[in-house]
Amino acid sequence: MAIKNARTEAAVLVIVVFVLGILLGGVGSHLWEERVEGQVQAQTAAQLNLKPTRNERVNDLTQRLQLSSEQQKQVGAVIDDTLSKWQSLYAPLDAPREAIRQQGRASIRAVLSPDQQIKFDDFLRQLDEQRRLDEQRKKDASSH
Numbered sequence: 014m015a016i017k018n019a020r021t022e023a024a025v026l027v028i029v030v031f032v033l034g035i036l037l038g039g040v041g042s043h044l045w046e047e048r049v050e051g052q053v054q055a056q057t058a059a060q061l062n063l064k065p066t067r068n069e070r071v072n073d074l075t076q077r078l079q080l081s082s083e084q085q086k087q088v089g090a091v092i093d094d095t096l097s098k099w100q101s102l103y104a105p106l107d108a109p110r111e112a113i114r115q116q117g118r119a120s121i122r123a124v125l126s127p128d129q130q131i132k133f134d135d136f137l138r139q140l141d142e143q144r145r146l147d148e149q150r151k152k153d154a155s156s157h
Contacts, residue, residue, distance in 0.1 A: 071088055071089050118137060
């Protein structure tokens with residue numbers, strides 16, 4: 014009888030150790046993902062070129078420099094003027110940029126089968142729509 018109890022206790026102990034290992038592994042994995050994956054996501058967001066909006070820039074300067082309301086208006090006007098100048102500087106590059114994009118797409122399309130070309134065109138429509146939405150968001154953010 015004592016041997017049977019010892020075996021039962023040993024089996025229960027082995028099961029408990031495995032369950033604790035699974036639980037500890039799950040908790041460790043969760044903590045690792047939150048810490049490491051959170052840092053990766055933050056770096057990825059920074060790499061996506063998420064620039065502050067005009068208002069965020071003015072608010073940041075207001076807090077850092079304690080700007081008066083008149084100074085806020087003047088700084089906002091300077092930022093607007095600077096953004097306008099940057100946009101006019103890069104505007105002539107829009108047509109060549111689009112030509113290069115279309116050449117690249119045509120070169121890829123030439124390599125694909127007809128079925129792949131259909132899927133590629135669907136992908137490009139989604140990409141173009143996302144680009145259009147991103148540009149609209151930038152315009153909306155810079156005008157506020």
